[in-house]
Amino acid sequence: MPDAATPPALNPRRNLAREVLLSLRAEIISGQLQPGDALAEPVLAKQFGSSRAPVREALIELEREGLVQFELTGRTKVRTLTEQDFDEIRDARVALESLAARRASAKWTPKDSTYLEQNIARQAMASTLAELSRLDVEFHEYVLRLTANQRLLTLWQSIRWQFEMCLASTHRLQETLACKPHQITVSSHRHLLAALASGKPELAAEKMALHIEGSMEWTPSETSTAEHPPKLATAISRR
Amino acid sequence: MPDAATPPALNPRRNLAREVLLSLRAEIISGQLQPGDALAEPVLAKQFGSSRAPVREALIELEREGLVQFELTGRTKVRTLTEQDFDEIRDARVALESLAARRASAKWTPKDSTYLEQNIARQAMASTLAELSRLDVEFHEYVLRLTANQRLLTLWQSIRWQFEMCLASTHRLQETLACKPHQITVSSHRHLLAALASGKPELAAEKMALHIEGSMEWTPSETSTAEHPPKLATAISRR
């Protein structure tokens, strides 16, 4: 039997693709990578010290998540989210989370109220917008998970990062403007929690829809005024 | 100046990969590839006369579509759908299509009724279950597209093939049993169309949910009794 001298068998470079994925996603959401920035496989590969294969897999996944866009020419860029995208994401959330609320409400237990009350309490104490939005997402993900429907959760997760991208870029703007106070977010979640725990699935679903629609209002992202100068009317060049 | 003779040259992006994807998807849905069958990259690559790269991309996409499963060991198999999976898919459809019905209803035009009436007419004349289900999917996709929400459509498409896989395996069973007559499907769609065209979004959403729940009833797939002999109680071998 091969004794304890077995080399540190666990692949030092096992899930490289996943590592690249997480790294790129974080950079996009944090704003280090701005919408429109080019994502060239050889460049990223060199940057991560890997070959193109893992990078390529990560880019495909990011495209599926809506954070990255494959141009017709084959080039890859960080996606720019427009107001219409924002509306679409909100609507998709309404679809998924309304049903989730209905199903979760049907199998509600006091434990769930306790957990979410704690979440709201931490929301009230949050000192940064980033932390507040992290708790916000956590609240909603909890309801999704309660349904115990893996597919519903997967669908939600597949738009989750676009949603977070919207949130983050909005927040980077509001950090200086100080628009919406915590109180609105907190009280909105409190009302929602009451509906979820009410034992009335229909009410829970309806309140969830209203909550999402109320919480997602368009704020023009700082990215619409990127540093790239307008470059005259090159936009006409079409084929 | 590039003359008009330039061929369209559409989709240069991921051509071979897409071809492999479509091919494998068709084989899985048609039942040529059965749930549990192994999908080894080198084998498929040889089979398609390509290298592993395009095959790998296709498999990743199929996994996202839920038709294929990556084992913990890294191996890849055609996914087996259980009754719980079936329920989950139905619920996901209810979530997406109810909202789609609500939104579509709000922007309904006579043209839409005309198109869907034609669809139903062809349903009534369908001679095979395969054709009936093709028209069924077409009906629902039309409603999705009406919403003009690309994300809602994308989410729907990401479970679409699992749904078709359920349909197809159910149909392979019913082809011999002749269970549910066309009439039920046809009249169900007729009622649904009336609700969609009624101008009442809330009613449209509710009817859509009922329609989906009514149309998706679990039938044990033929795949649960695959030809692989039980092989004694090797199922106990766990780690």
Added chain:
DNA sequence: TTAAATCAAAGTGTCGACACTTTAGGATCG
């Protein structure tokens, strides 16, 4: 005969290379 040890075959993750396409900068020509 049964159970452990062994070893080849098959499979995955990753890599570097090549051909072809697109892009961009510079040389050329009006």
Added chain:
DNA sequence: CGATCCTAAAGTGTCGACACTTTGATTTAA
């Protein structure tokens, strides 16, 4: 000077190769 053509650089899609792991069957030991 300004537009046009040309060429080199950069980028993508695909390929074959290698190292390591898992699988299955076979051999060896009890």
